[in-house]
Every structure is written in structure tokens, then in C-alpha cells.
Amino acid sequence: MSEYLDMVIIEKYMTEYEAGISSYDVLRIFKDYGIKLSEATLRKYIQLGLLPRSHRVGTGEKGRNRGSRGLYPSSILKSINDIKRMLVEGMTLDDIARAALKYRRDISTINRDLDKLISNMTTEVMSPHFDVSLKPVIEKDLNKARDNARQLIETLENIDSTITNPKPTL
Numbered sequence: 001m002s003e004y005l006d007m008v009i010i011e012k013y014m015t016e017y018e019a020g021i022s023s024y025d026v027l028r029i030f031k032d033y034g035i036k037l038s039e040a041t042l043r044k045y046i047q048l049g050l051l052p053r054s055h056r057v058g059t060g061e062k063g064r065n066r067g068s069r070g071l072y073p074s075s076i077l078k079s080i081n082d083i084k085r086m087l088v089e090g091m092t093l094d095d096i097a098r099a100a101l102k103y104r105r106d107i108s109t110i111n112r113d114l115d116k117l118i119s120n121m122t123t124e125v126m127s128p129h130f131d132v133s134l135k136p137v138i139e140k141d142l143n144k145a146r147d148n149a150r151q152l153i154e155t156l157e158n159i160d161s162t163i164t165n166p167k168p169t170l
Contacts, residue, residue, distance in 0.1 A: 003084055003085075017077075020074065110156070
């Protein structure tokens with residue numbers, strides 16, 4: 001049994017979860033293939049800056065604690081797999097963190113700034129003084145911007161992963 005996933009499997013799930021993946025699904029995918037990954041380990045990788053933080057996405061449900069859920073970019077599967085492979089190859093988490101932090105902080109800052117900008121623009125459009133006739137067009141454009149921002153961040157994370165970890169995942 002392998003200690004990490006085959007790239008074909010990762011690509012399949014990255015396509016399936018293109019809009020984002022929950023921590024539950026991340027853990028389930030690795031477990032389904034007999035690969036150890038606990039919630040605590042996932043949190044540790046995030047705290048070390050090896051993986052991106054989740055972003056909140058509205059669920060449309062009403063009620064306490066039902067307004068949003070955390071989703072990670074689907075590229076997190078490749079990142080976790082790369083970490084697992086590097087550990088098998090003898091690298092320490094400190095070694096991996098030094099390599100991963102090369103661009104990760106900049107990407108994280110860009111992601112936060114884009115989220116804040118789009119959120120502020122959405123708030124402005126939803127305000128009562130905003131021209132009602134423009135709302136549908138602007139809302140559509142904001143949704144497109146949100147999707148483009150998510151895709152940009154995912155692309156930058158993939159590039160960063162390739163730069164800082166040029167060995168392909170098996």
C-alpha cells in the first residue's frame with residue numbers, strides 16, 4: 001500500500017471538487033485509499049503554512065451555524081500528497097515548510113485581499129442606495145470575479161507547488 005495517492009486519482013478529485021473541497025472530503029479521500037491523514041495533521045499542515053486556509057462559502061441555509069462552510073481549493077489534495085511524498089523521502093516538516101513558504105505568504109495575502117475587495121463591493125451593491133437597475137449586472141460580474149479569483153489563487157498555488165517541489169507526484 002502506498003503512502004500517498006497516484007496523480008491520476010488526485011486529478012480526478014481536483015476536477016470533481018473544482019469549486020472547492022471540505023476538510024471532511026479531504027480526509028475521506030485519503031482514508032478511502034488507506035492513507036493516514038487525521039484532522040489534527042491537516043490542521044498542523046495549515047498552521048505551518050504548508051497548506052492554504054479554507055475560505056467561507058454560503059450554504060443558503062438559515063439558522064445558527066448553517067450560514068457558511070469552509071472550502072479549500074481542490075489543489076490542497078496535491079499539496080497534501082506532495083507533503084506525504086517528501087516525508088517518505090526523508091524531509092522533515094521544517095524542510096518542507098522552508099520550501100513551501102517561498103511564495104505561499106504572498107499568495108495568501110493576495111487571496112485575502114481579493115476576498116475582502118469582492119466582499120466590500122458586494123456589500124456596496126447590496127446597500128439600499130445602490131441603483132437597483134445595475135444590481136443584476138454587477139452581481140453577475142462579482143460572481144464571475146469571485147470565480148476568477150478562486151481560479152487565480154489555485155493556479156498560483158499550483159505554480160508555487162511546482163517551483164518549490166519540482167519532483168512530480170507519482
